[in-house]
Amino acid sequence: MTNRITSLFNIEYPIIQAGMIWASGWKLASAVSNAGGLGLLGAGSMYPDIFREHVRQCKAATSNPFGVNIPLLYPDIDKHIEIILEEKVPVVFSSAGNPKTWTKLLKDNGVRVVHVVSSSKFARKAEDAGCDAVVAEGFEAGGHNGREETTSLVLIPAVKAAVSIPVIAAGGIATGRQMLAAMVLGAEGVQMGSRFVASQEASSHQAFKQAVLDSVEGDTVLTMKQLTPVRLIRNAFYQQVMDAEQRGASPEELKTLLGRGRAKKGMFEGNMEEGELEIGQVSALVHDILPAGEIVKKVWQEFSEALGNPIGKL
Incomplete structure (x- = not known):
């Protein structure tokens, strides 16, 4: 598949692994990127020196694009931004803060910037800040969430109608059929967290x-x-x-x-x-711990089969 998300990140599949704290180290991110998706390092649980080491390890482990997820309220955010620029990280997913703060600097240095939002209002702000895409993250998602409690089924088409930049769907997605549903609602890619927590490469316990x-x-x-x-x-x-x-x-x-x-x-x-x-x-639909690359391939196969037979067996 080629669409605005695969073209934006230069990836094979519009499948993005969320940068989850305590789970998304270089082993997971590089495995997802090597499989044709976009792997993200979870910088929110890393001190600057640890973060730099993970970036370098990820660069050594994959020749494909990867990115980092940074909570903008992180106390050492300026040091993380400095590392991103010095190490030439190609993609940044930002969350939990004002995207205007760092987006221009990052884009001026050739970085693709995506911001995670929980409402159409914040999606428009991200677009106005110059972000290349937004992640519409529904109420179902794990970790820190929006106060609006809007489900993905409502949020994805609402955000799609509100902005002209590409929309990535997140929250409640772990299978190819759920990916297809998100794409039908207007998303051009999906971000999955919980499914990748249950992967062999995830650094979680x-x-x-x-x-x-x-x-x-x-x-x-x-x-x-x-x-x-x-x-x-x-x-x-x-x-x-x-x-x-x-x-x-x-x-x-x-x-x-x-x-x-x-x-x-x-x-x-x-x-x-x-x-x-x-x-x-x-997580209620996740029943096995698999290699991250196998998860990418399995989700894409399920998506492709569902696309050809959308009313087939669930």
Whole structure:
């Protein structure tokens, strides 16, 4: 397939691996890029020196394009931007902040810039800032989420109608049929996170990967809406948060409860009770841990088969 997304990134398939914290290191990103998709490093969980090392390892492991995902509110964002420019990273996906801050500098240096949005309003702002594309991320997505709670089925066509730049769909996508549905709604590519957490190359802890496989519908909940909304698997930490919110805890109390390193403790170190376990609703459809390249090929095959027989067996 050739469309605006494959042309923009010079990739074979319009399949993008989300830059998830504690899961998306150089092994995962390079494997996805080598398979014809676009792999992203998750810079949000990397100190600058670690980030530079992952960029260099990824460059050594693939000759294909790859990118990085950077939360714009990250405290060392200026150092990360400097590394991106020095190492000539070709693609940046930004999130959680104002895209106007860094987009012009990045584009002036030849970087393709994509911003993650949860509403048509923010999609228009990203287009006005000069972004090359937007990711329309629905309420179903894992990790930090928009406050609007708009589902992908509504968000994708709304964003498509609001902007002229290409739209990448995210949130609730792990199969080729879901990819086809997103494309029918107006997307020109998809970004998948939860499906790639359950890959052999993901740096997340094996216990967390198993928790993803074990999850069923209703096991994830969008919580911490007073701070930054985040979708989590239900566990002891989640229950502490819910109890605090139900008794009317202030944002300051919730920040104290959250503390530091909760996501690392859960997703990277494997503490399934006290850690923060970020994953999307689509984890209920993920049943195996596969090589990342095989995931790309499988999703593309499912998409192609569904495209030829859209009302066939689900």
